[in-house]
Amino acid sequence: MQSDLFPDSDAPQPDDSSRRSFMKQAGGILGLALAPPLVAQAERLTAYSKTIEGATEVTLRVNGQARTLRIEPRVTLLDALREYLDLTGTKKGCDHGQCGACTVHVDGRRINSCLTLAVMQQGKEITTIEGLAQGEQLHPMQEAFIKHDGFQCGYCTPGQIMSGVACVKEGHAGTDAQAREWMSGNLCRCGAYANILAAVREVAQRG
Amino acid sequence: MNTETEPAFFETNAAPGVVGQPLSRVDGRAKVTGQAKYSAEYNHLPGLAHAVFKTSDVAKGRITGFDASAAQRVPGVLAILTHQNLPQPAVSPNTPEGKKTIGMGVQMGFLPLTSDQIHYAAQPVAMVVADTLEHAQHAAALLRVQVAPEAPTASYQDAKAQRFDPSKGKGAGEGRGNAAAAFASAPIQLSGTYTHALNHHNPMEPGATTAHWEAPDRLLVYDTAQGMAWMQKSLSKMLGLPADQVRVITKYLGGGFGCKGSTWPHTILTVLAAKAVGRPVKLALTRPQMFTGMGHREDQEQTLRLGATKDGKLLALLHEKTSTTSPWDDYAETNAKIIGMLYQCPAFEAKLQLARANVMTSTYMRAPGEAPGSFALESAMDDLAYRVGVDPIQIRLLNHADKDPSTGKPWSSKSLKQCYQRGAELFGWSQRNAQNGQTRDGKLLVGWGMATASYPVHSGQGNARVRLYADGHAVAQAAATDLGTGTYTVMTQVAADALGLTPDKVRFELGDTVLPTTIISGGSMAAGTVSSSVYLAAQDAWQKLIKVAVMDAKSPLFRAKPADVEVVQGRLQLKATPGKGEDFAALMKRAGLDDVEGMATGRYGAGYESAQAALNAKSDDAGKDDAGQHSMHSFGAHFCEVKVDPELGTVRVTKWVSVIAGGRILNPKTARSQIMGGAIMGIGAALMEQTVRDQNLARYTNASLADYHIPVNADVPDMTVEFIDEHDPYINAMGVKGIGEVSIVGTAAAVGNAIFHATGRRLRSLPITPDKVLDALRQPA
Numbered sequence A: 001m002q003s004d005l006f007p008d009s010d011a012p013q014p015d016d017s018s019r020r021s022f023m024k025q026a027g028g029i030l031g032l033a034l035a036p037p038l039v040a041q042a043e044r045l046t047a048y049s050k051t052i053e054g055a056t057e058v059t060l061r062v063n064g065q066a067r068t069l070r071i072e073p074r075v076t077l078l079d080a081l082r083e084y085l086d087l088t089g090t091k092k093g094c095d096h097g098q099c100g101a102c103t104v105h106v107d108g109r110r111i112n113s114c115l116t117l118a119v120m121q122q123g124k125e126i127t128t129i130e131g132l133a134q135g136e137q138l139h140p141m142q143e144a145f146i147k148h149d150g151f152q153c154g155y156c157t158p159g160q161i162m163s164g165v166a167c168v169k170e171g172h173a174g175t176d177a178q179a180r181e182w183m184s185g186n187l188c189r190c191g192a193y194a195n196i197l198a199a200v201r202e203v204a205q206r207g
Numbered sequence B: 001m002n003t004e005t006e007p008a009f010f011e012t013n014a015a016p017g018v019v020g021q022p023l024s025r026v027d028g029r030a031k032v033t034g035q036a037k038y039s040a041e042y043n044h045l046p047g048l049a050h051a052v053f054k055t056s057d058v059a060k061g062r063i064t065g066f067d068a069s070a071a072q073r074v075p076g077v078l079a080i081l082t083h084q085n086l087p088q089p090a091v092s093p094n095t096p097e098g099k100k101t102i103g104m105g106v107q108m109g110f111l112p113l114t115s116d117q118i119h120y121a122a123q124p125v126a127m128v129v130a131d132t133l134e135h136a137q138h139a140a141a142l143l144r145v146q147v148a149p150e151a152p153t154a155s156y157q158d159a160k161a162q163r164f165d166p167s168k169g170k171g172a173g174e175g176r177g178n179a180a181a182a183f184a185s186a187p188i189q190l191s192g193t194y195t196h197a198l199n200h201h202n203p204m205e206p207g208a209t210t211a212h213w214e215a216p217d218r219l220l221v222y223d224t225a226q227g228m229a230w231m232q233k234s235l236s237k238m239l240g241l242p243a244d245q246v247r248v249i250t251k252y253l254g255g256g257f258g259c260k261g262s263t264w265p266h267t268i269l270t271v272l273a274a275k276a277v278g279r280p281v282k283l284a285l286t287r288p289q290m291f292t293g294m295g296h297r298e299d300q301e302q303t304l305r306l307g308a309t310k311d312g313k314l315l316a317l318l319h320e321k322t323s324t325t326s327p328w329d330d331y332a333e334t335n336a337k338i339i340g341m342l343y344q345c346p347a348f349e350a351k352l353q354l355a356r357a358n359v360m361t362s363t364y365m366r367a368p369g370e371a372p373g374s375f376a377l378e379s380a381m382d383d384l385a386y387r388v389g390v391d392p393i394q395i396r397l398l399n400h401a402d403k404d405p406s407t408g409k410p411w412s413s414k415s416l417k418q419c420y421q422r423g424a425e426l427f428g429w430s431q432r433n434a435q436n437g438q439t440r441d442g443k444l445l446v447g448w449g450m451a452t453a454s455y456p457v458h459s460g461q462g463n464a465r466v467r468l469y470a471d472g473h474a475v476a477q478a479a480a481t482d483l484g485t486g487t488y489t490v491m492t493q494v495a496a497d498a499l500g501l502t503p504d505k506v507r508f509e510l511g512d513t514v515l516p517t518t519i520i521s522g523g524s525m526a527a528g529t530v531s532s533s534v535y536l537a538a539q540d541a542w543q544k545l546i547k548v549a550v551m552d553a554k555s556p557l558f559r560a561k562p563a564d565v566e567v568v569q570g571r572l573q574l575k576a577t578p579g580k581g582e583d584f585a586a587l588m589k590r591a592g593l594d595d596v597e598g599m600a601t602g603r604y605g606a607g608y609e610s611a612q613a614a615l616n617a618k619s620d621d622a623g624k625d626d627a628g629q630h631s632m633h634s635f636g637a638h639f640c641e642v643k644v645d646p647e648l649g650t651v652r653v654t655k656w657v658s659v660i661a662g663g664r665i666l667n668p669k670t671a672r673s674q675i676m677g678g679a680i681m682g683i684g685a686a687l688m689e690q691t692v693r694d695q696n697l698a699r700y701t702n703a704s705l706a707d708y709h710i711p712v713n714a715d716v717p718d719m720t721v722e723f724i725d726e727h728d729p730y731i732n733a734m735g736v737k738g739i740g741e742v743s744i745v746g747t748a749a750a751v752g753n754a755i756f757h758a759t760g761r762r763l764r765s766l767p768i769t770p771d772k773v774l775d776a777l778r779q780p781a
């Protein structure tokens, strides 16, 4: 395996708000004893929620807009987008962090939105596939996917595109081998991989 | 144009148009912006409720009771539905008569929630409907199901499985000649047993149903359906409603590969749940439920015996297959068909044995039969090549079938030799080391393999409508689906050419049963059937306008004979004096016609050929049946390079070439993608895909995308795809054979053959995982 497949320590990394940090935060919400830095974090989170049980008001910044919704704390970011905000461009392929169909950007990093709770993403900048184009002007990655036929059924496509944009930004699309590796968290059962690679590499090379 | 037969695209479209051009997908923008709406995404329905399944932990047993006390207390719960309180369907598939009434749309002769019986693991035993998904999931988790479990049967490998021959009582099996005797006296005798793991389609979009009763007797369903008409019919039969009272919509379909071809239990159960709660209900299968909700490719074992002359000419093929089926059905992929037709061989015999186990019914998955059948045959042909000492392509040319050996009929067209030749050129096959186990890249063992692909042109028909507006726009329609196959795009191209318009002026609409009925997107039939019906519907519109022109005193074509008028690029003109004529827009404007509609039935395969023969018949042909003069197939060749790590047993596919002859290619861009997709699925079956059923509990141990491995981007090498240009006048008005399935046929064998070339070891058990490679490398070559 090539060395460029491994992350530089200070390069932006894919960040999927690991289950471990979620557990800590959930514990905070339930009021269990926690080490001081985590209490601070939990307080920061609970400050956004008026109650800790049942549906509560949550404000998310999605595609540059503040959206307020009433949801339970257990609602994932993915379900909040799809079921409560009718932003169905983000897809559910597995609900378990195994397929990448639900990839969105949070503060510019790609995450699997099925692996995080909506309440945890308050105060952050969430970008979904619906927010990538500038009005009628498609993002270069969207253009490249159309040009290279980077999809067939289109179901993995929003996730692939969000991942592709981040992959280029992370500097992980420098070679074909590197881009293949760093795009491998996004499954495509239609097998559009070679075309996805062509699209990601073209955008990477355009700079 | 011969007016006695239907027009053919070859005749009316001599000038190049957009058909055959690499147009980008017309639905591309909707898909890259997230605007494409899939079946679980119709959130606008008022009062939309969410349903989830509670499934069985055991594979066999009886439900003795439910404890819903905790589940009921979850806020927002609307109903907890079980076999005790769910409204039952008017007709269920649980009896052979019921299944027959429901028709082709239902694959499984058992509907859960109709009795207390549990027949397979993860069978739905209850449904919870609630106002939110979270409430439904929570309540389902709290619902207690009491079960009296019994010992299940896991598969054909289970000694207690009941075995039977499904062809018994259904007439003779397949075959010709005396294969056993021919094999016994053959100078070369090869025998191998091939196993194919249980595979799941796993489209990225899980199956989903959104059911909305618009009136007590009128249903609207947004569903993940490959076959609109099949689903409409099966739902209407099960509900006891006329078909017109059931509307199915599938505007976008996130892959299917066969598993979305049938109406599976979740669809009808969601419809019944919506009836029970009096609100629209949505149910999306979870990924684990996708392993027990929409069928699979069955686990199977094939033994192939091959007899040949000393120079490698086939004398006999004997094929036996054993596979697992459900407690009720006798479905099995028909592997024997390709084994009997692919090569010239005088004697052939096939036997099939099924074993009943506690599994749901398997179903068609991309090239059902041809994909696993070709693994056995194409591995054996590779063995034969080594045994005789000739090149793998040479052995196939030596046994090339000039006619279909299974029927004796000539091929409608066959460009297989060109596929071999072009594939070999693109791959650089002439550089191949004839010895196996000789090529190295550092410590890696390098191997090259190839295999033949073929898939039949089935027989189908369907309708389409074309509406041409006087302003030069047009809409074409058929209740087809686009599961990534490019239907939206290629039908836009066909309609544009047939109407003499640019594709940006044409919209193709699909995915709704209110549109003209057409065939399922399956069996590689949709492109051929729908394209010819769209094309013919445009011709029908022209014929209507020609009639208007010849009756219009102001038209230059006034009083011309309609048969003397042709339409070229939207201009109606005399065939003899093309200068005499006018543009359709001028004619329509004068006649006060805002639009004109054409409607037609397109036929595909043997149905097309016999319809043409009937239309051309002379009067003394009455009563004569000369249907099906030709055997119709697409063909192709796949070439593969692998690198095998002898220490780890890992296999990487490092180079791939596919050359396909599939009749007219409507769009080389989308077609190339489809071929690559099929090949990648084949690489998956060859190297990694297997659903493992615990042989004691009959439960799947790896029902997730983390544990059921499908190829990822890093598994896929550079791929080269080319098409051989074919003009086949016998298959349909467009000359389209269809390519969705030929893409996968032979691919697993190409990989296995490359591994044999790399290592000198023949691996006959799919998937070829590192443990199997290491085991083989420990054995002498």
Ligand code: FES
Pocket (backbone or CB within 6 Å): A091, A092, A093, A094, A095, A096, A097, A098, A099, A100, A101, A102, A103, A112, A113, A114, A115
């Ligand atoms: S849906 Fe989130 S990774 Fe699959």
Ligand code: FES
Pocket (backbone or CB within 6 Å): A150, A151, A152, A153, A154, A155, A156, A157, A187, A188, A189, A190, A191, A192, B204, B254, B255, B484
């Ligand atoms: S385009 Fe269908 S799953 Fe990727």
